[in-house]
Amino acid sequence: MSDLFSALRLPIPALPAGMVLLRRRADPAALWPVIQGLAAQSPFRFMTTKRGGTMAAAMTSAGACGWVSDARGYRYESRDPLTGQPWPAMPKAFAALAADAAAEAGFPGFAPDACLVNRYAVRAGMGLHRDGDERDFDQPIVSVSLGLPASFLVGGLDKDDKPQAIGLESGDVLVFGGPARLLYHGIRPVKAGEDPLFGPFRYNLTFRRAR
């Protein structure tokens, strides 16, 4: 990645202020069985957008509340609408990873109450959006990439701002808070491949303080 830029003598693009990338900070092998356990309780499902579209990434959640999208809009719910049961509890290993990464990035005391788990099959992506359904924007977002690599797009505070691409690999942890908290971001369609642990999928954990 950065060797390409040095070989071409191009400036290495800097991350926006408030955004910290911790390469290979998470242990994919330790997280994989935890994700499987969550999915056994609250299965991955394809949610619909308020305008009737279907999201390309399958989702589930863990924690005191989970992110939900349907014809009524976006919100956090204490129960999984699919099972009628509370979402699976936030795994200890998840909470510890999120808190440690946030502290390392300059956001001490991060105690997420929601973890949205996205599963991208090959060719699935996510359009530019911002995480704006949380109560306190002083709390950062912690994003963990697992499985197939992806090109992450970071735009600006305006949706029309031209996004820059950042390559993310399994184990990478991205923290965005402060001035980066409400930046538009998205994921380019995942390229075909096979991860030794996760197979032909990319998983993403996003930790939030929703309430």
Place this chain on the structure above:
DNA sequence: AAGTGGCT
């Protein structure tokens, strides 16, 4: 448009 499809 947390979507697609089109354009380069």
Place this chain on the structure above:
DNA sequence: AGAG
């Protein structure tokens, strides 16, 4: 045709 595929990537960005």
